[in-house]
Amino acid sequence: MKPDVKNRVDGYDIAWKTEGIIISVTRLRQHSTDGRVTGEILIKNDQDDAVYPQTTLNFNAAQSRARLAKTLQELDSEHKWLAIMNQLCLLVIDLVRQGEPVEEIWPSEDDNLRASYLLYPLLYLNHPTIIFGDYGSLKSLMALVIGYVVQLPYRDNTMGLTTTKESAVCLYLDYEDDKTSFRRRWSALERGFGEGGIPILYRRMTSTVYDSVEQLLPIIHDKKISLIITDSLGPAARGNLNDSEPAIKYHAALRQLGVTSLTLAHTSKDQFTKKKSVFGSVFFTNLARSVWECKAEQEIGEDEAVISLKHTKANLSRLHPPLGYHFSFTENMISIDHIDLKDTGLSGELPLSTRIKDLLRRGSITVKEIATILDANEASVRTITNRLYKRNQLVNIDGKWGLKQEV
Numbered sequence: 001m002k003p004d005v006k007n008r009v010d011g012y013d014i015a016w017k018t019e020g021i022i023i024s025v026t027r028l029r030q031h032s033t034d035g036r037v038t039g040e041i042l043i044k045n046d047q048d049d050a051v052y053p054q055t056t057l058n059f060n061a062a063q064s065r066a067r068l069a070k071t072l073q074e075l076d077s078e079h080k081w082l083a084i085m086n087q088l089c090l091l092v093i094d095l096v097r098q099g100e101p102v103e104e105i106w107p108s109e110d111d112n113l114r115a116s117y118l119l120y121p122l123l124y125l126n127h128p129t130i131i132f133g134d135y136g137s138l139k140s141l142m143a144l145v146i147g148y149v150v151q152l153p154y155r156d157n158t159m160g161l162t163t164t165k166e167s168a169v170c171l172y173l174d175y176e177d178d179k180t181s182f183r184r185r186w187s188a189l190e191r192g193f194g195e196g197g198i199p200i201l202y203r204r205m206t207s208t209v210y211d212s213v214e215q216l217l218p219i220i221h222d223k224k225i226s227l228i229i230t231d232s233l234g235p236a237a238r239g240n241l242n243d244s245e246p247a248i249k250y251h252a253a254l255r256q257l258g259v260t261s262l263t264l265a266h267t268s269k270d271q272f273t274k275k276k277s278v279f280g281s282v283f284f285t286n287l288a289r290s291v292w293e294c295k296a297e298q299e300i301g302e303d304e305a306v307i308s309l310k311h312t313k314a315n316l317s318r319l320h321p322p323l324g325y326h327f328s329f330t331e332n333m334i335s336i337d338h339i340d341l342k343d344t345g346l347s348g349e350l351p352l353s354t355r356i357k358d359l360l361r362r363g364s365i366t367v368k369e370i371a372t373i374l375d376a377n378e379a380s381v382r383t384i385t386n387r388l389y390k391r392n393q394l395v396n397i398d399g400k401w402g403l404k405q406e407v
Helices: 062-075 081-098 139-151 179-193 210-223 233-237 244-257 282-287 352-360 367-374 378-390
Strands: 004-008 011-016 021-030 037-045 055-058 117-120 128-133 169-174 201-204 225-231 260-265 267-269 276-278 290-297 304-314 323-329 334-338 394-397 400-403
Touching (some): 011 081, 037 081, 055 062, 139 323, 169 179, 169 210, 210 225, 233 260, 244 282, 352 400, 378 394
Parallel strands (some): 169 201, 169 225, 225 260
Antiparallel strands (some): 004 011, 021 037, 267 276, 304 323
């Protein structure tokens, strides 16, 4: 008789009702090298609640299946174990190779191109986001801010962040720190917000996210997690990060987890363009749906810092304007305020058009003078001033550009 198959978060429960046997199959993996399917099985007898030894099985190997059947026959001669094992292995291989079903997608009048967000404008709903930056850019602290705002949810915050769910449970996967240090920063941030203490789910990690999917899926399901924050990408993906495989496997794992994710990453720099990007293979950037660059300005010994978040990649929306934040630190409290970057040393992160308009508020000057003051390419300045002129935002008098109106 064909067994019944029930999906579970981390695999399948396969039941032979006439035999009174239920086999839970988890940690399934199809190996890319030879196509074999492996996984763990736990066998239960629903008649007397007996549990047989849990084991790892190569579902393609006839000899392994026969050895296991012989062992089970010696433990319990009531069942036809070889027939059960043969049926189990063929069924599991078929289930794994089937993959996702093909679906018909029809146009809908209700559809539009507006992206859905868990936290506007930083996190697309159920898609991967990366924040990258140099050491000391305070990106980990910003990730805690995001976790706090999402979980509270802190709707009336003044940070330019909009929560779109009533409540979102966050899981922090920590590859770099420990529980004690993490709790200290979380407590200091909560005091700074002054909106009340809330918990955050924390897990100290050693295995890669790809190798931890089977452990994480039940946690996500049971705790109703909406956001996973991974700190940081290097140890979470592991291997030679300049190769494509770690990036592809990392994003494949995030896809299996199926929730909104935020990954913190370090910075690399293109030797030709000097443009900074996520460290490692370009696939880390390509497979993320949204990428933000984090920079910090902090003097040595100072108890305050300014950071900028610049949107460098957007798949589901237009690029959003940069965000600026001011952090203040005391012995037991971290406060954060939204600020305008034009008044900081990170004003260079603002779009060139914004910087040009801010500069022209002081008075009319030439393209060459604009380029010199802003340390910008003269051709780029000329292109943007002409564009702003066509938009009726600038005037040109005797070769000097000025603001036509406050914009």
